[in-house]
Amino acid sequence: MQFVYWGISFIGHVGLWCATFNFLHSTALVRWARKSSEILVLLFLVFPVFFAMWQLIGWIGGGDNAFTLIGSNVAGRAYSVVTSLIAIPTVLLWMSRKLSPKRPAAVIEFSESRKRIESHDGTNLLHGNLAQLLGKLPINETLNLSVDRLTVQLNVPQSLDGLKIAHLSDFHLTGYVDRRFFEQVVARANSFEPDLVIISGDLVDKPECLEWIDSIFGALKSKHGCYFVLGNHDLRVGDVDDLCQRLKAAGLIHVGGIWRTLEINGVTVQIAGNELPWFSGAEYLPLSANSSAQQTTTTPEPHASMKILISHSPDQLKWARPFEFDLMFAGHNHGGQISFPVVGPIIAPSRYGLRYAAGTFQIGKMLMHVSRGVSAEKPIRWNSMPELGLFTIRSAKD
Ligand SMILES: [Fe+2]
Secondary structure, three states: OHHHHHHHHHHHHHHHHHHHHHHHHHOOOOHHHHHHHHHHHHHHHHHHHHHHHHHHHHHHHOOOOHHHHHHOOHHHHHHHHHHHHHHHHHHHHHHHHHHOOOOOOOEEEEEEEEEEOOOOOOOOOEOOHHHHHHHOOOOOOOOEEEEEEEEEEEOOOHHHOOOEEEEEOOOOEOOOEOHHHHHHHHHHHHHOOOOEEEEEOOOEOOHHHHHHHHHHHHHOOOOOOEEEEOOHHHHHHOOHHHHHHHHHHOOEEEOEOOEEEEEEOOEEEEEEEEOOOOOOOHHHOOOOOOOOOOOOOOOOOOOOOEEEEEEOOHHHHHHHHHHOOOEEEEOOOHHHOEEEOOOEEOOOOOOOOOOOOOEEEEEOOEEEEEOOOOOOOOOOOEOOOOEEEEEEEEEOOO
8 A cells, every 4th residue: 555655745745856956947947057956856756666665675685664764754744745745636637638639630631651871881970979779779769850740720810821831840950860850841841842841959069060151041932931930059169149140141031029021822921930938029920911010909910811820939828819810830848758657758848747748739729730850959859759740721711
């Protein structure tokens, strides 16, 4: 019985510290503060493992076991009661995610094709000892790509029926993954012949990879433009203005904190960007492209036929509500990056935890898609394959 109680308490303990870890990553804390708090959280998280080992040693030695010692301590007892109570919502949340439908009704077709990306000359696409070591793990999907095709039905005019959007996110150019991997991902996006390309942040992690911008992002092709916002990892290049200029010089269009208005098939499409909480701008965004920045009304002006939001973090979905976007594209959470069998992912840098780790969600009238991303800071992925999202819009209007 004692083991059942401590097992429940352990589930609550993991739930509590994973939620703390996820929340910390959703904030704009400076890197050193986030890293130190991360270490603290991880130490708390693994604490029971040491106790379990102590338990085993005590058991073998016939002495007091760790649980008896914690149980005889008032603070230990109180903490175990709290974590046992936390275990209930932890399990309920986990079950609700498992039982809820995979995709909303607006996604009328879905297919995926998965393939490993190889270099044409047989050379390794992973660089550095860490990447090559992780690359040897048979479970590691870092060099795989899932091309996800989604047909979504939206309340947009017939003239936008058939509009094609390629969504790419979280490239994380670090040098661990060879630039040829990303060039092949871009080639696959181009073969879709998209009308719009959307990039939802975390493009370049390391200044050494700035030179890759032309051959990767500059190669993207889109009939009506390639639009991007920055993510938290883009801060790591140091000179963010220089990064932005290079991306613009490569042909990309920045929408962080602003609206862009374009005409497609005779109707107006507006695209806005949100880089909060890492870059300001979106907090001053007027409710529509033609209204003044000082506008205080909360009633959006419905003069656009379609409104698209690009946000690095899906956490901005509440901010998005008054704008009445039709579509929101986000990234940041990487699908948890490591997703355990049965349990699923446990880490996603979001204030919502794992709720929006990846996938498509109906948020009121807005359809939000959270990409697993093309890559990651560390070259390890398991059951959360790099993603290229190819969307075809269908009009729900007769
Ligand atoms: Fe990312």
